[in-house]
Amino acid sequence: MGFSIETSDHLASENEIAAIHADPGFAVHASDHMASARWSNGEWTDLRIHPFEPIKLDPRAMALHYGQEIFEGLKAFAIDDGSVAMFRPEENAKRFVLSAERMAMAPLPVEVFIDACEELIRIDQRWIPTTPGSSFYLRPFMYASEPHIGVRAALEFSFSVIALPTAPFFSATFDAITVGVVDQYVRAAKGGTGEAKCAGNYAASLLAKQQVVAMGCAEVLWLDAKEHRYVEELSGMNLFFVEHRDGMNDRLVTPPLNGTILRGVTRESLLQLCATLGYETEEREITIDELETRTKSGEISEAFACGTAAVIAPIGRVKRRDQDEIVFGSGKPGETTTRLYDELVDIQKGRSELFPEWRHIVSGASMSAAESLTA
């Protein structure tokens, strides 16, 4: 199955793209094209690369009423040798299949997902930023497009990928964030949709986010739905804690994937990277009380969140209503957190010998020699 290609007749000028590259923001400006495909009569058809444009949707489209929508987020990078690489797109493609299955949607073959991303990168390679830390953010998504009022799984779906140049999440300083616990709401219960990357999970998290923002926090730290004790993840990032052990390497602890936590590609990559760098890792349940006690005693010295957008976001503090703050170390990004961030970014940018297979080179895309010199 190949993609047909319709080139835009209103391409952005080199000057317009240069202005966007000078100040891209986070995924603000979409590139000239997008990829699309449709599922109908039991097959994927109409695979196209076409100009970026608004989506025409029947008002009865089932996604608008019953919420079948899933998405992915991954990045492509200008590599120092002039090539262009996506970071582990196979993992995102496989997760997209799992999300589709959970939401009773049509699974998109892994090859079609990757081809769509590659074709879009090739046609819009002028848009890939080269400044340090910047990337080309890819947002694949799928929604129920079938016009039908009445609750059941849809029979028609639309898939698209858009691409947006993106500044580094931490532009100047690698700052620690404060996260907040809410008592009233939960993100995901066992048997629910927590493991699927679906729009509904995010919609359900927004009110809690407003509450913690009012407490001076950047994100919600979600506890398990049943006992409200076990630390799970943030709304869009997984969690790690660093155990400091005298005379030994640090140990990295992350909550296990028990059905309510999203299977982050960054989380999984960090577990492998940590093992290679000589850190012990442990996937185990950790309660908010243990976190408080062992942070006070200094046994847990650092915490961070991880995900495609930020790669790693150091966590300085946890706030709870009417309870003491939990402060990790000095409340500033820790040494191990910073090292892991640097190591992972080096792998993504092709500056490390480790895990070369994590870079999926996009054939037919390259940065000009002049541009790669400035990277």
Ligand SMILES: *Cc1c(COP(=O)(O)O)cnc(C)c1O
């Ligand atoms: C996307 C997401 C993550 C991070 O996953 P990555 O593959 O590392 O980007 C973590 N938690 C939730 C809830 C997410 O939606």
